[in-house]
Amino acid sequence: MMTKPTLTEHRSPWVVFTSPADPWLESETAALVQRNGLVLRLDGREMRDPASVFRTFARELSFPGYFGHNWDALVDCLHDWHGPGHGSQDLAILIEHADDLLKSDFLGLFVSVLAQAAWNCNLRLDSDGELNECRQRIAQHFVFLPDRAAPAAFTEKAARGMDVAVALADGRLLATLTDVDWPGGDPASVPWTAGPLSFADKEITSGTTIKAIQLFRDHLGCSIHEALDILQSRSEHLRREQSNG
Numbered sequence: 351m352m353t354k355p356t357l358t359e360h361r362s363p364w365v366v367f368t369s370p371a372d373p374w375l376e377s378e379t380a381a382l383v384q385r386n387g388l389v390l391r392l393d394g395r396e397m398r399d400p401a402s403v404f405r406t407f408a409r410e411l412s413f414p415g416y417f418g419h420n421w422d423a424l425v426d427c428l429h430d431w432h433g434p435g436h437g438s439q440d441l442a443i444l445i446e447h448a449d450d451l452l453k454s455d456f457l458g459l460f461v462s463v464l465a466q467a468a469w470n471c472n473l474r475l476d477s478d479g480e481l482n483e484c485r486q487r488i489a490q491h492f493v494f495l496p497d498r499a500a501p502a503a504f505t506e507k508a509a510r511g512m513d514v515a516v517a518l519a520d521g522r523l524l525a526t527l528t529d530v531d532w533p534g535g536d537p538a539s540v541p542w543t544a545g546p547l548s549f550a551d552k553e554i555t556s557g558t559t560i561k562a563i564q565l566f567r568d569h570l571g572c573s574i575h576e577a578l579d580i581l582q583s584r585s586e587h588l589r590r591e592q593s594n595g
Contacts, residue, residue, distance in 0.1 A: 393446060
């Protein structure tokens with residue numbers, strides 16, 4: 351059974367896509383604030399490209415002047431963030447109005463970077479899976495909140511992120527990092543699907559849509575409506591690859 355996501359505990363999923371009206375969101379943010387944690391809200395409409403992502407995070411989180419405005423620097427500054435009022439407080443960053451990110455070509459990388467930052471903060475583990483005593487353990491999670499798009503529609507693009515594994519549960523899209531390279535983050539029983547969702551490509555390109563939908567349902571444990579959203583996104587990606595090839 352899929353573990354319910356959390357904003358207060360030191361475990362994955364590190365990134366969640368859900369509806370702004372999800373009761374889970376209200377409950378978890380209230381619990382975080384009650385524990386003296388912070389909830390920060392960023393506007394996804396400002397994140398049109400990587401450069402605007404870096405500017406938005408730097409401005410809203412008061413990153414230091416040496417922030418390098420690149421993906422590696424974003425991981426580092428989120429890991430070592432000491433913005434106003436932060437100190438050692440647990441942190442949830444909500445990316446509201448996230449619909450336009452569905453059109454971006456960097457979403458998978460974005461999810462991977464956020465998950466890496468959260469893994470560093472929550473677990474204090476180095477690349478060998480050893481505890482780094484120099485780091486304070488801080489709960490850090492990220493939530494994308496689209497206004498119109500279904501969370502499942504982001505599944506295919508999120509799954510393209512480096513070392514990202516995804517799962518669908520209770521109408522939410524959950525993202526973590528694969529255990530091989532990022533140990534300690536997930537219970538072994540959690541049914542994550544790692545890597546690009548290419549297992550139905552043959553069926554998509556051959557036009558056997560029903561079989562492709564069934565494969566998505568079997569691999570991801572999702573509903574038929576969620577499978578249709580994923581199918582559409584994967585089909586568009588394959589068409590672009592073919593036209594660019």
